[in-house]
Amino acid sequence: MINSEQKLKFSPLHRLQWEEAQQKYVILYPEGMVELNQSSAEILKLCDGNHTLPELVAELEAKFATSGLTTDISNFLTVALQNGWIQYA
Amino acid sequence: MAGSNTLNITPPRWLLAELSYKCPLQCPYCSNPLDYAKYPQELTTDEWKRVLAEARKMGAVQLGFSGGEPLTRPDLIELVAYARELGYYSNLITSGYGLSEQKIIELKQAGLDHIQVSIQASSQALSDHLAGTESYAHKQQVAQWVKKHGYPMVLCVVIHRQNIHQMADILAMADSLGADYLELANTQYYGWAHINRDALLPTREQFAEAEQIAQAFKEKVAGRMKIYYVVPDYYEDRPKACMNGWGTTFLTIAPDGTALPCHSARELPGLDCPNVKDFSVQQIWHESKAFNFFRGTEWMQEPCRSCDEKHKDFGGCRCQAFLFNGDAASTDPVCSKSAERGKIDAVIASARDAALAAEEKPLVFRNSRNSKLF
Numbered sequence: 001m002i003n004s005e006q007k008l009k010f011s012p013l014h015r016l017q018w019e020e021a022q023q024k025y026v027i028l029y030p031e032g033m034v035e036l037n038q039s040s041a042e043i044l045k046l047c048d049g050n051h052t053l054p055e056l057v058a059e060l061e062a063k064f065a066t067s068g069l070t071t072d073i074s075n076f077l078t079v080a081l082q083n084g085w086i087q088y089a
Numbered sequence: 090m091a092g093s094n095t096l097n098i099t100p101p102r103w104l105l106a107e108l109s110y111k112c113p114l115q116c117p118y119c120s121n122p123l124d125y126a127k128y129p130q131e132l133t134t135d136e137w138k139r140v141l142a143e144a145r146k147m148g149a150v151q152l153g154f155s156g157g158e159p160l161t162r163p164d165l166i167e168l169v170a171y172a173r174e175l176g177y178y179s180n181l182i183t184s185g186y187g188l189s190e191q192k193i194i195e196l197k198q199a200g201l202d203h204i205q206v207s208i209q210a211s212s213q214a215l216s217d218h219l220a221g222t223e224s225y226a227h228k229q230q231v232a233q234w235v236k237k238h239g240y241p242m243v244l245c246v247v248i249h250r251q252n253i254h255q256m257a258d259i260l261a262m263a264d265s266l267g268a269d270y271l272e273l274a275n276t277q278y279y280g281w282a283h284i285n286r287d288a289l290l291p292t293r294e295q296f297a298e299a300e301q302i303a304q305a306f307k308e309k310v311a312g313r314m315k316i317y318y319v320v321p322d323y324y325e326d327r328p329k330a331c332m333n334g335w336g337t338t339f340l341t342i343a344p345d346g347t348a349l350p351c352h353s354a355r356e357l358p359g360l361d362c363p364n365v366k367d368f369s370v371q372q373i374w375h376e377s378k379a380f381n382f383f384r385g386t387e388w389m390q391e392p393c394r395s396c397d398e399k400h401k402d403f404g405g406c407r408c409q410a411f412l413f414n415g416d417a418a419s420t421d422p423v424c425s426k427s428a429e430r431g432k433i434d435a436v437i438a439s440a441r442d443a444a445l446a447a448e449e450k451p452l453v454f455r456n457s458r459n460s461k462l463f
């Protein structure tokens with residue numbers, strides 16, 4: 001579960017990068033790479049040390065003119081936290 | 090160059106730049122070719138830059154600077170900076186020998202993403218013996234600096250019969266050094282490891298015990314340290330999916346500019362591996378005979394040809410097939426479906442006899458004097 005009070009940031013031990021050849025965002029780390037779909041990349045880009053989970057949800061819901069994203073985003077961030085891609089700021 | 094074929098060719102993702110065969114260490118399991126002393130030429134800085142740029146343009150993103158010892162190249166910082174500019178995620182694969190704190194800082198500023206330090210064993214005496222050079226104390230220091238300067242710390246220990254009894258201590262050492270990743274690489278028997286196999290291959294019991302210790306530890310440090318465990322394929326009944334498929338993902342460039350589909354491919358006959366001095370990376374990847382040789386499944390023989398697992402392991406390792414069967418297109422003898430599996434079992438038995446013998450065979454260390462014998 002993600003703590004809604006705390007801001008999230010991307011791990012300094014990983015790198016999030018746009019790959020022109022693959023036309024997608026990837027996470028790079030020692031000897032490995034994860035390819036991201038569009039929505040995962042959008043979520044991770046907001047893990048910049050300035051957003052908590054609710055803030056991040058609000059921003060994405062506004063951006064994509066939709067609602068009810070909390071569960072999906074929270075689930076994805078839980079996985080991201082477990083994998084060490086993000087941290088609490 | 091041979092004509093291009095109609096296969097759907099995926100672009101390289103991983104570029105291994107073997108900058109130099111020079112190395113101050115003499116590990117008896119080194120994967121460099123036995124006769125590396127025959128290839129003293131090295132690409133110039135500009136040639137390396139061209140290779141980096143061409144491979145990056147095709148889609149390579151993970152970059153390993155390796156060797157030998159990449160720190161022997163005086164232009165390493167310049168190459169690291171250029172790689173960063175191109176957008177590579179760069180890894181320095183080093184013995185740590187001669188690496189100063191100042192250099193670690195400069196490499197970071199140039200944009201290096203991580204440093205993988207190899208340690209030979211958990212005790213000074215054994216580590217220095219295996220490296221053939223006094224280096225253990227400095228490696229420990231290097232590991233601490235790597236951590237201190239904000240790199241993810243990847244510790245690599247090659248496992249074999251001379252150090253497998255230290256598994257518990259090796260894990261404790263990695264933990265106390267604060268490693269973020271620990272690579273426990275069971276020795277793969279090519280190059281120098283191949284000639285030292287009787288002295289390096291652990292027994293089945295030793296493997297089982299070490300693996301159990303490593304598994305238990307993995308659970309203990311979950312979330313804190315990631316462990317990559319390279320399996321000892323002789324004790325499996327299916328081969329490893331070598332290189333994730335020939336010419337699909339990995340590109341190795343040897344110090345003299347020879348492009349290899351796998352870092353041991355230099356040992357395979359008839360490939361005519363091309364050189365980046367003569368062709369662009371694009372031409373090499375798409376059109377060369379070497380990179381097309383074992384692409385896809387057309388080249389396979391039985392039992393692989395009609396096997397429903399051929400897309401999983403691609404018939405195993407070509408170098409291993411050649412070493413055991415004298416035919417690089419044959420089934421990897423590790424596979425229990427191979428008629429040659431008995432050869433692997435014979436090697437296991439031979440190493441076991443050597444382990445139980447009163448006197449161990451001496452190790453052949455990797456150095457230029459020994460290399461000139463091959």
Ligand code: SF4
Pocket residue numbers: 112113114115116118119120121156157158183184207455
């Ligand atoms: S395995 Fe040992 S000898 Fe071979 S390149 Fe690496 S550090 Fe040098």
Ligand code: SF4
Pocket residue numbers: 327328392393394396397398399400402403404405420421424425426427
């Ligand atoms: S027969 Fe060939 S393809 Fe089938 S499992 Fe064995 S090595 Fe793999």
